[in-house]
Amino acid sequence: MLILHCPYCGVDADETDLHAGGEAHLKRQGPGSSDAQFEDYLFMRENPKGVHFERWRHVYGCGKWFLAARCTSTLEVFGTYSAQTTEPPQDIKDAISAKRPGWTWGNYS
Amino acid sequence: MSDAVSALQGKLAPGEVTIREAGLRGMITLRGDLSDRGPRSVCKSLTGVAFPEQGKANVDGEKGLCWMSPDEVLLLMPYGEVGDALAAIEKALKSKHYLAEKVSDARALIHVEGAFAREVMAKLAPVDLHPGTFGPGDFRRTRLGQVAAAFWMRDEDTFAVICFRSVAEYAFDLLAESAKAGAVGHFVEG
Secondary structure (H helix, E strand, O other): OOEEEOOOOOOEEEHHHOEEEEEOOOOOOOOOOOHHHHHHHHHOOOOOOOEEEEEEEOOOOOOOEEEEEEEOOOOOEEEEEEOOOOOOOHHHHHHHHHHOOOOOEOOEO | OOOOOOOOOOOEEOOOEEEEEOOOOEEEEEEEOOOOHHHHHHHHHHHOOOOOOOOEEEEEOOEEEEEEEOOEEEEEEOHHHHHHHHHHHHHHOOOOOEEEEEOHHHEEEEEEEEOOHHHHHHOOOOOOOOOOOOOOOEEEEEEEOOEEEEEEEEEOOEEEEEEEHHHHHHHHHHHHHHHHOOOOOOOOOO
């Protein structure tokens, strides 16, 4: 069972209170992008064993989207943060580095 | 105009913990920039209670304010006062970007009263309801069984639950069943 802290409500929300929204930090490819870039944007996803960044929605609560960093193999949650950001904030990265030294995910490490 | 009736018209399930549909209550959903003084002061003047902090509800009698999300607050008031209140909001927030909607008839209000009301709720919602974590004044939007609901504690032994009118019967039966099944003894004093 996954319990994520909603950064908007300030409560620990159970997985059943939430709705998963897939991978976080996707870079949108719009008009002018190549077919390959657009295909990447639409279909290519990280599928790591370990550190992962995801979008979640507090659907039974405030209804807001937020982002979460967690480990797919242990379900350990490193932190949650506002969705109004284009990359993981430094404190989240530090929290992951403390637990999983040398981690990488996409372009982040 | 036809007479307004509440979802379950005061349905009652008496017992050690009593489940009671609380009848009609005026409710207004107000969305907007709630860090702004405008909406805060109109909320205060309409309900007479302080604007709630994150995750809190300030309720006094039939009037109150519930914190729904960073940009949404629920105003509670007697059923008949909603029309005037909406007019007052419109007047006060004229130049602002906001949304205010009467939701009285879209919702149902159920009271859960009795010694182990806390356990009746804890069995149904994925919320830590330990007395040290959740007490009078705290407000939580979550789910109750299979439906969305919000609740707060009126006092140590009473919960007020708000759910959508269309699922009022389900929520009522769920609470009544949970109460009938008795206490678990999980929240032991001390």
